[in-house]
């Protein structure tokens with residue numbers, strides 16, 4: 001999706017509905033972060049930080065990356081307001097250029113659907129992970145009700161698993177964890193979490 005859309009949305013992104021959904025996602029992501037107190041985490045496509053700013057106490061450090069400056073401005077405001085010492089932000093778009101970075105864990109929540117070339121972004125995320133690092137993806141299951149030129153209509157778990165293996169991940173586990181009403185472009189939809197080890 002054109003990132004300008006997100007620039008425009010930034011100030012009104014944190015609606016009750018999105019915050020509610022984020023809580024459900026955070027709960028699920030936390031299950032994947034047991035014993036991660038010494039690990040570095042990158043939240044790719046962090047938006048306003050609804051997911052990773054709730055994870056600061058379960059990992060060592062958090063880097064919020066987004067291709068929208070305005071989203072990051074909101075996230076930075078929250079970081080200073082809440083006094084989160086181990087969180088920083090970085091403006092970047094890996095589909096254009098990937099900076100020299102590394103992390104033990106990468107979280108990608110509701111971002112993959114906005115990036116046309118799934119293989120390319122998965123490869124970039126694989127490359128920044130340390131050995132045995134973990135990629136956690138949260139997104140929508142394939143949904144034939146959705147038809148939008150700039151958004152994937154969700155993902156088939158089998159196809160995504162194959163892509164993750166092709167990119168080089170040793171393991172790829174995917175499961176549906178939530179069904180919600182009108183949560184994907186105003187359609188009922190289900191969400192999956194995928195966890196893969198490099």
Ligand SMILES: C[S@@+](CC[C@H](N)C(=O)[O-])C[C@H]1O[C@@H](n2cnc3c(N)ncnc32)[C@H](O)[C@@H]1O
Pocket residue numbers: 001003006007022044045046047048049050051065066067068071092093094095108109110111114115
């Ligand atoms: C639907 S929001 C999700 C925000 C957050 N991850 C969450 O779950 O609340 C999608 C975010 O991905 C960002 N984004 C879209 N394309 C991107 C890209 N190519 N690189 C980095 N961020 C991107 C947008 O700017 C936006 O902040």
